Amino acid sequence: MPLDQATRARAETAFPMLADCTPAFRDDFHSRAMYGEIPAGSLVCSEGQICGALAMVLCGSVRVRKTAENGREITLYRIEPGDSCVLTASCIISGSLFPARAITESDTCAVMVPAPDVTRWLAASEAWRAFLFGLVSRRLTQVISTVEEVAFRRMDVRVARHLLRLSDGSSGAVRVTHQEIASELGTSREVVSRILKDLEHDGLVGLGRGEVQLKAVGDLDRLSRRD
Amino acid sequence: MPLDQATRARAETAFPMLADCTPAFRDDFHSRAMYGEIPAGSLVCSEGQICGALAMVLCGSVRVRKTAENGREITLYRIEPGDSCVLTASCIISGSLFPARAITESDTCAVMVPAPDVTRWLAASEAWRAFLFGLVSRRLTQVISTVEEVAFRRMDVRVARHLLRLSDGSSGAVRVTHQEIASELGTSREVVSRILKDLEHDGLVGLGRGEVQLKAVGDLDRLSRRD
């Protein structure tokens, strides 16, 4: 469905580029973009797929992950409000294949732009070019920092970081299973269990079925900054 | 120095985009681009630097790597003839900082494009847009596959792959130190030494100071495809 007034406003809040661009482009954008909602757990884009539209996320989040043959998986990055799937963008523009899987983590709403418009605006609008390149550049930087994490960081540090990210840095309980943490970080459930047990032993967290209580956020933060 | 006739030809061979584009753009490109040579071992771009020009490589190669606090390092990807440093490109266009270090591995020659022209052509030339997005897309895919390697692949498999890459898949000796392999793969010298000793024991390779002889390329290839 095309954009109503309220959705236009939300889009312009999430994507400041739409406020800074020329009125001509903005009108064109709003006349072509479609509004869509995607329930949690949907497969947005799968390995090797050719993408037909660019999703610009307004609410919810999408996890882009890579899965190994043995079932282990790792999160490459997340697409959150104000973001967009650049891999999709790259694939649209370069015609190449999508090298990972994207799955909505929560109910997600987005503005969808058909592929032909994505390329057309690339020629027509300075703001749109800057927007897309900004996305790609940020994404590349994010994936590179993922490489750094995986290659150099100790697993307890990575678990601590992830817990803090989940809790927004505040104290309290986080609802998450050991398996979910393992999938996020690209390791196995047993390793996460072991590390959480150690953290519990040291009083940094408390453990319950499907939840982790952050007890000493200061210590967790210190741990997460090690090395 | 600006491009002479021979260099123009080399550039068009390495970058087919220059042959497929409009004559107007091609002329513009050749009038603005500069030819440059960079000796092996030069630091092309360092962490956090703002890039002033886009290098399009004609010969030689550039290794882009990330270094950890403890000195370990890993190769993110290589820029080889026909490639260009997209991180540079992204940084130019989005004005962000370069998140890694790029060092020439061998004497490298390249065509340099000043940053203002990079953005100007982005508006003016369809071929240039397709070229840049293609680069970025490929690069993102490469870095993602690096994540996959690091997160999921066994180290002996990765060492075998790297040796085969170095030798172009043929038999014979490769001049490389254990430390160099370790830096390439993001591990430590001791681990590489241990794995090479095992490979030697199994008759897959022979070892000498600063060199590895590939003795059973078939077996190495089989190992490199495991999992």
Next chain:
DNA sequence: CGGACCTGTGTGACATTGTCACTGACCGGG
């Protein structure tokens, strides 16, 4: 020639992480 010195490699001990096999604890629905 004989050291001083540098780079490259080998090795043992130990910590961390990954894998496998199995156990039991919790929770919802019949």
Next chain:
DNA sequence: CCCGGTCAGTGACAATGTCACACAGGTCCG
């Protein structure tokens, strides 16, 4: 209540990372 599914804990062992140190092959220079 029992059953089946999800979730977590554990021990054993393999693979990898880290540290400390030994040693071997060169180069340079007195």
